[in-house]
Ligand SMILES: Cc1cc2nc3c(=O)[nH]c(=O)nc-3n(C[C@H](O)[C@H](O)[C@H](O)COP(=O)(O)OP(=O)(O)OC[C@H]3O[C@@H](n4cnc5c(N)ncnc54)[C@H](O)[C@@H]3O)c2cc1C
């Protein structure tokens with residue numbers, strides 16, 4: 001099975017993240033780039049599917065040069081090869097454009113299964129799986145907390161607001177996974193060494209047949225018009241429990257008319 | 260006034276509060292037209308009228324809710340093509356955002372996700388990076404498709420008599436590619452819905468086990484509140500995942516949020532920091548949750564929470 005897993009490099013959530021004042025895009029230099037935590041579950045699920053059904057796992061990322069670190073991490077977890085789409089023309093692309101660009105790359109790699117995380121922790125749009133399925137005309141099996149494959153049929157449990165839906169489809173398909181699905185493995189030393197020798201293809205937009213007029217900040221369908229730091233919350237009153245902490249909290253709730 | 264399409268969020272005919280919020284928001288910018296998908300409109304009719312739906316498009320065909328997301332996007336794309344709405348509003352739930360994404364591809368429009376307010380010219384306000392930055396964004400290409408966070412605006416009634424129109428769609432094969440063969444609705448019990456509740460009491464790793472969640476439930480019940488949980492608690496299987504609050508759980512914005520045994524990691528804060536009043540009980544005075552609180556008690560939750568519950572009951 002030809003499995004492509006889409007991963008994104010994002011600024012580390014634990015660092016201070018901001019936008020750049022000139023073009024109001026993500027300030028990637030200000031924070032350490034890491035593999036989007038939610039994509040680790042996608043890589044893990046792709047590897048498990050390969051282990052159970054055979055085939056090959058390709059890591060696909062669109063992002064700046066330094067996103068190679070992120071790709072290496074996915075390779076050291078056990079993916080077989082990587083495709084890195086990187087081009088100045090892509091800078092500032094929004095979700096609609098990213099889905100177009102990734103669709104073009106998928107046209108080159110081919111796929112039986114595309115696996116994504118549920119959202120990227122920086123943009124938090126959570127739309128890419130839906131957009132890709134729409135563009136590719138294949139089943140959208142998103143927000144899966146369980147995936148089962150049998151020949152060309154695939155069943156997932158889709159996590160919902162009220163519980164879950166059982167969903168059935170036929171491959172090829174786009175799957176996105178939630179963090180409840182598995183426990184991502186850590187790269188082993190052997191995995192880290194092996195990753196250095198795995199096939200790694202770097203593509204520019206021309207290589208992938210991407211139309212420059214459909215990507216990049218100037219052509220984006222959305223624009224950030226301004227941004228500012230949120231005003232900090234005023235620090236409230238903090239008491240130490242000396243046996244009456246619950247009563248004191250009730251007192252506070254009463255003063256705010258909650259009781 | 261131009262029409263603004265509002266995708267109704269409902270579970271088997273029970274209208275979610277976010278729908279009323281979207282109708283309220285839509286009224287500020289045009290004429291709200293509710294888009295109903297699936298069976299059950301009759302029971303919801305009065306509610307949509309009460310909150311100002313000038314029009315209702317009713318697409319009752321059960322087929323539209325038998326496949327993952329795609330039929331809803333196809334329906335909206337048809338309504339966009341047949342009418343000339345000024346914008347499309349959907350709830351920024353996981354599913355709402357997916358509908359928005361597919362619609363954006365279909366009609367070649369930009370999409371704003373996770374908006375907390377909509378100003379003139381359909382400028383969306385976003386609270387990003389776990390609430391540390393406020394950004395404003397606009398759709399430059401096509402029709403604004405905007406996914407609005409639940410609990411971002413307060414719903415206001417404005418009774419109207421909606422013009423009703425039945426609509427049908429012939430679904431493409433692609434829209435029928437992912438079939439829902441079973442819908443499992445996990446019991447929420449008698450408590451209010453998490454994302455709609457005025458008061459939420461959440462428990463975290465400090466609660467220490469599934470059986471101890473009784474302490475959280477008792478406190479919640481004394482206040483008529485919903486129960487929430489941190490990811491540590493849902494991952495451990497102490498509480499079902501649909502009660503998780505945070506980045507990969509639900510976003511809540513109640514009048515009062517009480518965090519019990521929760522450290523306040525940025526991913527948890529992303530789902531609750533717009534709560535109006537925040538109270539925490541935690542034994543670690545350095546816990547980051549205390550940076551957010553209006554009132555905090557440093558202490559053992561097994562002492563403080565039951566005492567608080569008792570005191571609330573006494574004062575009733
Ligand atoms: C991509 C990603 C997405 C995530 N999404 C979410 C999400 O949606 N929601 C979420 O909550 N987390 C999320 N997380 C996880 C988050 O980073 C934290 O790990 C999690 O919120 C911690 O939960 P906690 O506060 O219950 O546990 P801990 O951080 O372990 O905190 C437990 C707290 O309980 C206190 N405590 C212990 N015993 C007692 C006692 N007897 N009395 C009083 N206090 C006590 C401790 O002092 C401590 O502060 C996400 C993480 C990632 C990487």
Ligand SMILES: Nc1ncnc2c1ncn2[C@@H]1O[C@H](COP(=O)(O)O)[C@@H](O)[C@H]1O
Pocket residue numbers: 006007008036038039042060061062063095098102115116117118119120121123124125126127128129
């Ligand atoms: N630039 C990118 N390159 C590759 N995959 C991506 C990229 N952006 C997003 N993804 C994938 O799409 C998922 C959802 O992202 P988003 O829609 O941005 O929240 C992520 O978890 C990734 O799997």
